Amino acid sequence: xxxxxxxxxxxxxxxxxxxxTYEVKDVSPDMxxxxxxxxxxxxxxxxxxxxxxxxHDCREGICGACGMVINGEAHGPVRTTTCQLxxxxxxxxxxxxVEPWRAAAFPVVKDLVVDRxxxxxxxxxxxxxTAPTGSAxxxxxxxxxxxxxxxxxxxxxxxxxxxxxxxxxxxxxxxFTSAKVVHLNSLPQGGPERESRVLxxxxxxxxxxxxxxxxxxxxxxxxxxxxxxxxxxTMNREYLRAARKGG
Numbered sequence: 155x156x157x158x159x160x161x162x163x164x165x166x167x168x169x170x171x172x173x174x175t176y177e178v179k180d181v182s183p184d185m186x187x188x189x190x191x192x193x194x195x196x197x198x199x200x201x202x203x204x205x206x207x208x209x210h211d212c213r214e215g216i217c218g219a220c221g222m223v224i225n226g227e228a229h230g231p232v233r234t235t236t237c238q239l240x241x242x243x244x245x246x247x248x249x250x251x252v253e254p255w256r257a258a259a260f261p262v263v264k265d266l267v268v269d270r271x272x273x274x275x276x277x278x279x280x281x282x283x284t285a286p287t288g289s290a291x292x293x294x295x296x297x298x299x300x301x302x303x304x305x306x307x308x309x310x311x312x313x314x315x316x317x318x319x320x321x322x323x324x325x326x327x328x329x330f331t332s333a334k335v336v337h338l339n340s341l342p343q344g345g346p347e348r349e350s351r352v353l354x355x356x357x358x359x360x361x362x363x364x365x366x367x368x369x370x371x372x373x374x375x376x377x378x379x380x381x382x383x384x385x386x387x388t389m390n391r392e393y394l395r396a397a398r399k400g401g
Contacts, residue, residue, distance in 0.1 A: 155181045155246035159194065161206055162253045164262050167269075171262065173251070183242035187230065188213060188220060190241055191252075207265040213237040215378065218315030222266045223253040228317035228376040235315060235378045255316050257325035259363045272362040273314050273330060279358035280351035281334045283343045302340045309337040311379040318373035318381075324365030329373040331359045332389035333381045339392055349396035356393055 156179045164171030178194050185193070188210055195205035211219040215235040224230035230239045244250065252266065260268040298306075312333035319327050335352050338344035344351070367386060374383040 155183065155241070155244070155248075157181055157190075157244065157247070158249045160249065160251045161266070163206070163265055164254075166264055167261055173253075181241050183240065185241045186213070186237055187224070187239040187241065188237050207263075207267050209267050210237060216313065218313030221255055221268075221270075221315045221317060221320065223251075223255065223320055225251050228255070228320040229315075229378060233376065233378060233380075235313075238378075255320040257316075257319045257364070259325065259327070260316060260319065268316075270314070270316050272364070273316065273327070275362065276327065276331055276355055276358045277334060280347060280354040281338065282347070283338060283341075284346045296342050298341060302342075306337050306340040309333045309340070309381060309385055312337075312377075312381050313379060315378065317376045317378060319364065321372040321376040322365065322367075323370060323372065324368060326367045326373070327359050327362070327364040328367040328386045328389070329377065329381055329383070331355055332385040335389045335392060336385050348392070349399055352389060352392045353396050356389075 156177070159176045159178055160173045161176060162171055163174045176194055176198075178190065178197075181190055181193070188208070191206060191208060198205050208222060209219045211217040213220070215238040218235065220236040221229065222236055224236070224239070229236050231243050232239055254260075254262050254266045255268045255270075257268075259272045260270055263269050310333075312330060314330060316330070318329040319325055335355055338351060339348050369383075369386075371383055374381060
């Protein structure tokens with residue numbers, strides 16, 4: 155198939171950006187979206203032009219690095235990561251717009267690459283459990299109820315790709331932050347930091363410049379790992395509980 159790509163090109167954080175049009179021919183339906191971009195970049199390099207910069211790593215839907223907005227949708231028309239999006243989802247002759255995540259807290263580094271280190275700082279503010287030094291405790295020393303284990307596993311699936319922020323009209327990071335809070339607060343091992351975790355992570359999230367949540371639900375709709383919208387409700391409850399206890 156042949157496609158017309160309109161890709162956001164921006165040389166650097168302080169530079170002006172613009173959509174640039176490219177024609178890509180003989181695209182196999184079995185290619186992933188990133189493989190299609192690889193093909194385009196090979197052609198650009200052969201022509202002596204600057205290749206399109208985009209984030210990627212595992213290309214297996216695990217790391218969450220490959221975020222981009224495709225035709226106005228985070229990760230594209232299918233609820234998956236961009237690396238797992240295949241060109242069979244498009245038709246011959248389609249015009250495809252490709253942009254970086256759009257959020258104040260995710261500044262553009264170059265082209266489709268954005269700085270998502272705000273997520274790292276949110277994790278650093280409370281996304282951990284107390285780990286005593288010495289040998290690891292016996293695996294079954296702390297019983298975990300089945301409902302708690304299920305909740306922890308469900309929310310631990312978050313890969314921090316940022317699609318929730320990109321899809322939210324407010325640029326909110328509530329789904330990401332709540333997934334991390336609920337994951338750890340569901341487990342007995344997360345108990346010692348239960349109050350400080352949610353207070354610190356929410357404070358850090360707000361300090362990073364993410365927008366507020368107005369429950370549009372767009373975040374959960376595009377999440378490639380299916381983090382439920384109820385995570386936000388649970389985190390709000392945890393936050394109120396911690397605030398009443400004074401952290």
